[in-house]
Amino acid sequence: MKVFSRRALCAGSMIGALALAGSGLAAAHVTVSAPGATQGGYEVLTFRVPTESDTAGTTGLTVTLPGLRSARTEPMPGWHSAVTKDPESALATSVTWTADPGVEVGPGQFGEFRVSAGPLPDSATVVFPAVQTYSDGSVVEWDQQRAADGTEPEHPAPSLTLEPASAESSHAHGGQSATADTEADDAGPGDDSVARWLGGAGLVLGALALALALGNIVRRRS
Template sequence: MSVSHRFTRTAARATAVATVVAAGSLLLSGTALAHVSVQPQGEAAKGGYATVNFRVPNERDDASTVKLEVSLPTEHPMAIVMPQPVPGWKVVVTKTKPAKPLESHGRKITEVVSKVTWTADGSKVGPGQFQQFPLVMGSLPENTDQVVFKALQTYDNKEVVRWIEEPAKAGGTEPELPAPVLELSAPAADHHGSGEKADGKGAGEKDAGEKNGGHGDKKESASASDDSDTTARVLAVVGILTGVAGIAFGVLAGRRRTAA
């Protein structure tokens, strides 16, 4: 077998393997992207506020998505839920009364958002496309590691896909139509009034500085200002003396030329 023939066979095998791998990757990624999901835009910390995106892919070849309904969990009501306008979509916010009033920034909240609905109004999610629907929400619950939302996706052929199945537990099989899940991270340090600062200084050092009224900084500033004033004065005096010397030298030179 010639060297060129071997190279041709080897290249053909490599191409075939690469094709199979690529096809498998596309299949797996397509499966993952087929679900309605929620992703944090930034940090979704317990007890904090976050901007989240409900990502809606179109998994039909002959229909377009024209409506999305997202239900918020009643067991974890949130005082603030605000949708961001999406061009070409009309949004409707549905509210309900919580089991007990919530407190937010000193105000008592007697109504909370239970559902947000986006309906196509000049736009739609066509085959091979996806759309994101942002919400600002908070404060996020502190007694759970995740928030489960239930979503209904409606197509223009009247088909409704119900993404409402609870997420699988560790080691379990993923449901066919899983509900969107927002994973929560540990509370931010400043949420609980931590005295630690980004530069590593603790609250004690900060308090000590505040008790001194910042006099140390003021003294340093005053000292720097005095040094600058002194330098400026010295330079001014030197400039004046230099000018006087120049004038005197000019007068003497003129007299010598006159005498000559």
């Protein structure tokens, strides 16, 4: 019984190790994540960048954007960021992070680069081709598309699946203020006059009630 338990434990350990190794290989790509991202929405995009080199560190990253109205990077100690915009449309087309001298994502490490951007395209999937630069001058382009049979290429482009925009999300930016403005516009001059008349009548009735109360007090004392 003990021999069987030991063998089962060893087999389980080997399977676990192989699973971790497989997940490590799958994760050794530049990826993008934004849980719950929707079409046409504004999201915080997180680009996870692993350093695959054993001798050099990551010192730069450039991500291509699909022409977005807004793109704001998160401050990172030791890194500078720059957003490139199309001169005609003023839409953000790429963002670049560059490390200061002596700063890098070393071998065996990964870095996360975030940008708040939108509105995202009205498509099921959006692709963000990326270029990773190493301290030794080498460059890796993450821009390959997945094959039709689902086979993953050597350097796949980071991609993000977008959920369809719901009625609530479509009104999330400015919807409430627009409703409030509409209700304010619907309140015409006639409604305002009635409200003022009712308010004045209430003041008159209140004054009469106060006068009657004072008269009763004076009569009781006399």
